[in-house]
Amino acid sequence: MAAHDPQMLKGVLALLLLHLVAEQEDYGYALVVRLHDQGLADLTEGSVYPALTRLEAGGLLSSRLVRSSSGPARKYYGITPPGDAELARGLTAWGSLVDTVDRVLAPRTPARSRL
């Protein structure tokens, strides 16, 4: 699988995390695994964990500790109402950006191309 541009990934990381957490409450390492399973192996723990911390500090995610039988308690993240609103806003912005970029990058038709 082709590597993704790290700068692009950094720009959409918050959106991806909000979406994954909105789908299902989860903890840091499990979110990394879910991202990797969906083809985003370039996103490392070193960028995902701080992003979760920032989203929580910004009030977009909430968290709770859940005991684990295999080790220390896990910190599960859930989405908050402001997080939901931010996710909706982000999805709209992302859709609009993709449409615009696709339009710009669309192959030129012969009639429109310069001679």
Next chain:
Amino acid sequence: MNVVEHLRVEWAVQSYGFWLDLRGASWRRRRELRRELRANLREAGAHHGSAAAVRALGSPRAMAAQAIVADPTSARWTAGAQAALAALAVVVLVEVLASLAWLDGVRATEPVGGVTGSLTLFPGSSLTYEPLDRGFSMALSPGWLALAVALVMLVVVARPWRVVTGRGARSARVGSYV
């Protein structure tokens, strides 16, 4: 995970805590973030090995920088305490080495009675040499210099004045907006 892997994880967790401290994270917040990182690393380590888990984190300094906004109004007590301990260890080591040199000098004179002295560059220090029937005894009192150096390092690195100056600057900023 074996002991080495636990140590590797703990080293990464403590490094993260150190850099969080330098960025002004509160003790409670650092503990919370360390605990979360430890749990994640242990789970990742159980799947891929602790070396790979720690490597995936990258730089703990960069992680801390991304995780929290630096707080210029907070003292950095953990970093200060670590610097103080390191300085204390260095000064005590130098004193021990200097004492061994002093002991060599004293023994070279083959004294019949006890000898007392002090280390020139370490005010308050005292050394006592006592010949015994078989061998000798020696005592070293390190003096106050080691503690003073450690205290200075604690204050210089922890920067407790940031609590006051940061608050003042923040008040001034708020005042200027009113």
